[in-house]
Amino acid sequence: MKSKETPSSLIMIFGATGDLAKRKLFPSLYHLYRKGRLGNNFAVIGTARRPWTHEELKENVKDSVLTSIGKSENIDEFVSHFYYQAHDVKNTESYIELKKLADKLDEQYSLNGNRIFYLAMAPEFFGTIAEHLKTDGLNDTKGFKRLVIEKPFGHDLESAKTLNAQIRKAFNEEEIYRIDHYLGKAMVQNIEVIRFANALFEPLWNNRYISNIQITSSEVLGVEERARYYETSGALRDMVQNHMLQMVALLAMEPPIKLSTDEIRSEKVRVFRALRPIEGDHVKEYFVRGQYGSGQIDGKDVPAYRNELNVDPASNTETFVAGKLMIDNFRWAGVPFYIRTGKRMETKSTKIVIQFKDIPMNLYYNTDHQLAPNLLVIHIQPEEGITLHLNAKKSGQHMETTPVKLNFSNTSTHGINTPEAYEKLLDDCLRGDATNFAHWDEVALSWNFVDKISEVWENKTQTEFPNYASGTMGPKASDQLLEKDGFFWWPVTDLDIDNC
Numbered sequence: 120m121k122s123k124e125t126p127s128s129l130i131m132i133f134g135a136t137g138d139l140a141k142r143k144l145f146p147s148l149y150h151l152y153r154k155g156r157l158g159n160n161f162a163v164i165g166t167a168r169r170p171w172t173h174e175e176l177k178e179n180v181k182d183s184v185l186t187s188i189g190k191s192e193n194i195d196e197f198v199s200h201f202y203y204q205a206h207d208v209k210n211t212e213s214y215i216e217l218k219k220l221a222d223k224l225d226e227q228y229s230l231n232g233n234r235i236f237y238l239a240m241a242p243e244f245f246g247t248i249a250e251h252l253k254t255d256g257l258n259d260t261k262g263f264k265r266l267v268i269e270k271p272f273g274h275d276l277e278s279a280k281t282l283n284a285q286i287r288k289a290f291n292e293e294e295i296y297r298i299d300h301y302l303g304k305a306m307v308q309n310i311e312v313i314r315f316a317n318a319l320f321e322p323l324w325n326n327r328y329i330s331n332i333q334i335t336s337s338e339v340l341g342v343e344e345r346a347r348y349y350e351t352s353g354a355l356r357d358m359v360q361n362h363m364l365q366m367v368a369l370l371a372m373e374p375p376i377k378l379s380t381d382e383i384r385s386e387k388v389r390v391f392r393a394l395r396p397i398e399g400d401h402v403k404e405y406f407v408r409g410q411y412g413s414g415q416i417d418g419k420d421v422p423a424y425r426n427e428l429n430v431d432p433a434s435n436t437e438t439f440v441a442g443k444l445m446i447d448n449f450r451w452a453g454v455p456f457y458i459r460t461g462k463r464m465e466t467k468s469t470k471i472v473i474q475f476k477d478i479p480m481n482l483y484y485n486t487d488h489q490l491a492p493n494l495l496v497i498h499i500q501p502e503e504g505i506t507l508h509l510n511a512k513k514s515g516q517h518m519e520t521t522p523v524k525l526n527f528s529n530t531s532t533h534g535i536n537t538p539e540a541y542e543k544l545l546d547d548c549l550r551g552d553a554t555n556f557a558h559w560d561e562v563a564l565s566w567n568f569v570d571k572i573s574e575v576w577e578n579k580t581q582t583e584f585p586n587y588a589s590g591t592m593g594p595k596a597s598d599q600l601l602e603k604d605g606f607f608w609w610p611v612t613d614l615d616i617d618n619c
């Protein structure tokens with residue numbers, strides 16, 4: 120559970136010259152500082168190989184924050200808390216220098232030995248850094264020690280186990296914060312509240328009333344500069360193993376007995392344990408993979424995945440996945456959870472559609488329009504909110520129905536901008552709340568599920584790649600996946616709050 124006190128802490132960012140630090144971490148720390156969530160007893164050490172000075176880091180932090188807030192502001196006081204130490208994570212001696220600086224700042228800012236180590240670096244370094252933090256005494260202080268680890272947490276179950284064993288030599292499970300930034304998104308956090316704080320939904324949240332659940336997370340961007348990583352990952356490892364399965368778990372879990380980290384995590388783990396394994400010949404029945412071809416985005420031509428920088432021209436990597444997940448427990452027996460995610464799709468959107476079963480008898484059957492099913496749409500991004508699709512009487516003399524929508528827009532209610540996911544997660548970590556981070560058991564079970572699918576895909580080259588044009592919603596087979604069950608993907612753009 121979250122502590123209400125403003126913590127004092129040293130925050131050490133490994134990979135401080137990188138993209139994540141610049142685009143997400145520095146601005147998030149600034150927002151926390153502005154809101155008084157960081158207090159004044161903090162110091163940040165940025166490290167990377169580049170021979171920057173403290174001043175160069177400060178300039179970079181300034182630039183990143185001002186770009187992010189889009190206006191000029193005096194942030195010198197905030198920036199004065201930042202320090203830089205050039206450091207190669209493979210070099211033992213530089214940890215000794217790092218420790219000296221950390222101990223000095225600890226005293227200067229009265230940090231009580233509290234330390235957060237944020238690994239914003241390529242995953243191949245995670246294990247080495249964790250080991251050095253222990254052997255070189257950086258985590259040997261009297262305060263709290265927390266290790267924040269970026270994704271991907273391994274490449275498969277085996278490598279994830281190896282990594283976990285490495286970091287567990289230096290940190291306890293309670294000290295490890297495995298980031299899944301979707302768990303910091305306002306509306307992902309809202310799933311629990313919608314379900315467990317509304318008498319209206321919880322009684323209906325089961326296979327008696329829900330016919331299917333659809334989760335779409337589509338991106339317009341292509342692979343950009345990340346092909347080296349993405350070629351070894353693909354959409355299944357990049358998005359499904361973590362973000363998509365985490366959303367499934369939050370939608371499907373039983374109500375926890377209380378809102379503690381352990382209780383929530385244990386309910387999510389039970390969902391992963393109930394996930395029907397999809398393996399061997401069943402993979403093609405339940406899962407569809409796609410790779411984008413060339414096409415048009417916003418009227419501009421974009422290249423096929425195989426023509427992107429650093430991509431193998433015969434690449435078998437999937438940039439799109441659609442799947443049907445079954446949760447074999449009492450609550451969800453028979454209810455498909457459809458997921459789809461991909462790059463270079465028509466629109467940037469993450470939405471969850473809960474489709475309720477039709478009413479038992481339609482009194483209005485003979486009117487012009489057949490009754491539309493009730494839908495609960497949870498808008499995760501870019502807009503944040505909920506829409507409930509109902510049927511009402513059309514105004515006029517006749518007894519005709521018309522679909523109506525009840526909207527709640529999170530952004531318009533709570534101000535212009537809800538906090539960035541990273542801001543919330545950093546705040547949680549500072550306060551020792553690991554609820555919105557992935558526990559090892561969740562990571563292991565989700566790799567176990569995904570490995571069985573990737574095993575089949577890696578052994579069988581997809582001869583039809585590319586199989587969807589950039590700017591579309593994926594391959595035809597993704598639509599057929601639902602059609603064979605008598606459903607269809609609700610078009611995400613039609614469901615936008617603005618279109619209501």
Ligand SMILES: NC(=O)C1=CN([C@@H]2O[C@H](COP(=O)(O)OP(=O)(O)OC[C@H]3O[C@@H](n4cnc5c(N)ncnc54)[C@H](OP(=O)(O)O)[C@@H]3O)[C@@H](O)[C@H]2O)C=CC1
Pocket residue numbers: 133134135136137138139140142166167168169206207208209238239240241242269270271
């Ligand atoms: N960028 C993003 O939006 C997201 C990133 N992530 C994850 O965050 C992590 C970082 O990603 P990102 O910032 O994009 O990566 P970048 O490649 O932009 O940054 C990598 C950082 O690591 C440093 N580095 C590389 N090798 C060494 C070394 N031997 N010793 C010390 N420092 C080193 C680099 O600095 P230098 O060259 O100066 O040494 C740089 O600061 C990855 O795990 C990624 O998967 C996750 C979600 C989103």
Ligand SMILES: O=C1O[C@H](COP(=O)(O)O)[C@@H](O)[C@H](O)[C@H]1O
Pocket residue numbers: 270336338357358469
């Ligand atoms: O983790 C990742 O997520 C992003 C999508 O995140 P979003 O918050 O913009 O939806 C994805 O582009 C990236 O490939 C993946 O590594």
